[in-house]
Amino acid sequence: MATVDDLKFQEFDDAANLLAANPDATTISIDEPVEISKNQHGRLQEPGREEDDELLGTDDSDKTELLAGQKKSAPFWTFEYYQTFFDVDTYQVLDRIKGSVFPVPGKNFVRLYIRSNPDLYGPFWICATLVFTIAVSGNLSNFFIHLGKPTYHYVPEFRKVSIAATTIYAYAWLVPLALWGFLMWRNSKVMNIVSYSFLEIVCVYGYSLFIYIPTAILWIIPQKVVRWVLVMFSLCLSGSVLVMTFWPAVRDDNRRIALATVGTIVLLHALLAVGCLAYFFDAPELDFPAPIIPAHNGTTLITKS
């Protein structure tokens, strides 16, 4: 029978003091999951890899995972499920586009901009715009190149739109699918800290194609040098965004496989640019200014090349 004193409310001491008084007592600690993981990551990190935090995105990845789990809960046959992929505002889309064009060294595009909210609006409409931009610019460029010739009859070349559409949409969807499958396979062999979902990869690829839109418009200029400089420039910009995104995902793997993966990503990106340039834009004619050749008797002779 408990005494009256036992039934009175007692202030409990701090857990540390109680434990000091009774070291063998069983204890249960209930901590917030975020804090636990933060402590764990803190212990696992070596001091030299602090600057990689931003690339890895480990500090709040758990929090964002929780948030992501709460969002996409509608079953896939309802309309609301697909609405979660379009849950972006205008300023967010513009920010993501800006992030794909101006890569900040050391910042990961996915972590900085996507933050577990991958959208399908950007990839879809950037690809659509790119398809029509390439077709229209190619048509215009060919028109200006062949303008003076008497035998040239302008054709709208509408077939090329469907070819452009197939190529660009295949690139924007099949390459991320292959890359995602490859990364999943490597994940099962080597424990990578960073892994991306399929939609995040599609997002990165879609937004990285944005730089080709102004490039395609500038390709109307019929100078070979200008076109190749543009190719190099846009490839560097968007290629660096892709490299900085995917390097942390393969870094912990075998060195050669990591380099091969990143190299393939850049190579495919370059192939797309060069292929579009070669197929949709005719080569500009060599158009040197008329050289002046001094003839023997002092008069100048002007020849057209």
Added chain:
Amino acid sequence: FAGLADVSISEDMPVEGEITVPVGSRSPDEDYSTLDEPVRDTIMRDLKAVGKKFVHVMYPKKSSALLRDWDLWGPLVLCVSLALMLQGGSADSKDDGGPQFAEVFVIIWFGAVVITLNSKLLGGTISFFQSLCVLGYCVLPLTVAMLVCRLVLLAGSGTVSFVIRLIVVVAMFGWSTLASTAFLADSQPPNRKALVVYPIFLFYFVISWMILTFTPQ
């Protein structure tokens, strides 16, 4: 109920009376029964509705008539006439010509469906067919532009005609985009308006491009 305990009706007594259903006013269905009217009235009513919507497109004011009573007759007529007028373009090699009839049709309808889906996915409150109706009707200025272009091309196809065609097509493209935006913008969430307007801009730009690059054989 104690007072009613004594009431009883013997089974032999017939109960008679009248049962009438009080009819207040005429039932509302009778006003809309169109089964008995002459066929001419039915057709004229639909034609008038289509014509009224054409007028609304040409002078876009914020009225809800276009949205409320949607129909797809107008878009169909516009799409078919535009696709027909885009035929007969230069097609010396079968690969390099202008768009075929089916291509124009598919671009207009598939494009309108994609834009409607896009605006609904972004959280718009407009219904599917209302949006298709608005996008289809706003092709009217571009159809007018196509007509003008063909007439100008009959006169000649030099630089002057190109400049005229360019001005007309650009003006009609602006008109189409502004008209459809005026009707559709209100139903979108406020911080996503640009995301919804841009695909409409792209859609009418592609149609304008097809019209501008039409060259006769």
